[in-house]
Amino acid sequence: MDFTVVWAAIIALGLLLYVVLDGFDLGIGIVFPLFPDERERDLMMNTVAPVWDGNETWLVLGGAALFGAFPIVYATVLSALYLPLVAMLACLILRGVSFEIRGKASRTKHLWDLAFIGGSTGAAFFQGVSLGAFVQGIPLANGEFAGDAFGWLTPFALLTGLGVVATYALLGCCWLVAKTEGDIQRRLHRLVWPLTLVLVAFIAAVSIWTPLQEPGVAARWFSAQWFYRMLPAPFLVALCAYFMRRAARERHHTRPFLLAMGFVVLGYAGLLATLWPYAIPSSVTLWEAAAPERTLTFTLTGAVVILPIILAYTMLGYWVFRGKVRHGEHHYH
Template identity: 60%
Template sequence: MDVTVIWAAIIALGLFMYIVLDGFDLGVGMIFPFFPADSERDMMMHSIAPVWDGNETWLVLGGAALFAAFPMVYSVALSGLYLPIIFMLVCLIFRGVSFEIRGKANRTKNLWSLSFICGSAGAAFFQGVILGAYLQGIPVKDGIFSGDPFFWVTPFSFFTGMGLMVTYALQGATYLVMKIDGDLQERLRALVWPLTFALLGFILAVSVWTPLTDAQIASRWFSSSFRYRLYPIPVLVAITALAMFHAVRRRHETTPFILSLVLILLGYIGLLVSIWPYAIPNSVTLWDAASPRSSQLFALVGAVIIIPIIIVYTTAGYWIFRGKVEAGSQYH
């Protein structure tokens, strides 16, 4: 049993669950500017109020798992990406505070709506910047970060930041279509296809950009014997986009949200395939970065206990607060 691969899978699962769950509530904040009426914004916030804080559990799990299983990656990533991580956390703090205060504020309600918008957009953008910087490779020498503190400031990382903003906005729009009825639902539905089209553009651009700038990724996708198993991914992306177009035209409520998650899954698989088997792309493999096997096994016992608990209470929360959000309803 290769415990290192198991831990890599756990971290990959945790990050994917965070993107899936926290992505849509960050997306709700980013589409706030399209709906200036306070009553509509109240409904949008009430649709995610019962679940947003639980969604962020997966981010904590991913960070803790990285520290336990791949401490070198943890130290290098936090050293190199310290600034965008801090910026992301500050945005998440402002966004979290706005949840608590906006519903009770009167004169400053617009200010806290702005805090919610900027916090959501900023968190999404800096998460994308972190992703882009990671894909380009973090400078490492003798297991220690060896680059400039601003190495992450590149056109590619800013581009992936904007791409993740569009991804989360699509999730947020499709989630609200599923949770809200009436005229607001129709106007939300009108955002879905333009956001899907924009996301496809970002996917295409990243798919071209990364092989052109990274020879190993180009080899993986176009020269290795494994490439024939990868070719269905872009085909499935095209099929999913076509299905999204028909789902929007036929006014489906749940299908667009599911299809947005399928698009994210396909893109995520493509990224994992591109960087395998590196913990830090092109410099440190998973096995080079792994903690001792005894430490991994000890931590794995805790993961086996904790992860099912997180899944159960997350599922219970969504089940309890299932159904549509009605005008005037509130979550306390």
């Protein structure tokens, strides 16, 4: 068994689950400005009150697993992306504090609304910026970061930052469609298709820009081995968009969220195909970055125990709080 690939798969799965799960509750903060009514905002926040903090478990798991299994990547990425990652964590803290305090505030509730909007949008944006900077590559010298503190600040990284904001906004909107009813659900249905078009535009822009700026990526994408494997991707994105349009028109409750997850999975699959087999794009492969095999084996033993527990309590939380959320129901801590 190749423990390096196993650990890479675990980290990839953890990050995918984080993007989907924390993505939709960050997305609620992003679409918050479109729903100024206080009672509707209370309802929107109540849809994620029981689960939002548990969703962040996957981010912690991904960071810890990266430190244990690929310490070179952990050290290099933190050095190269220190500023956007710290900004992301600050936004997540602001979002969490505002979430808790807003439910108990009265006179300052509008200020905590702004904090929730800013924290959610900022966290999504800086996650996307970090992703874009990582895909562009990190300069190394003698195995250490050799760039400057603002090397991550590029037009491509800003584009991916806005793309992640659009992704989370669609996830949040579709989650709310599944969890609400009545007038607010009708208005959310009307929002689904415009957000889908925005997301598809970002997917197209990133997909065109990536091979243009990275010759190595272009060579891999258009090689005989990879071209026909990746050819179905744009058609699958178009198919998701078509069914999203139908779901919004026919006012389905859960189908939009499933299709939004489809967009995320397709984009994530494209990202993994672009990066493979590198742990740091075009510089360090997974096997070069991996910890010693004894370390991988030992930590994998713990992961085999911990992962099922995390999955179990995550699924239990969603099962217990399944169904619609209505006005007057409170799930604040």
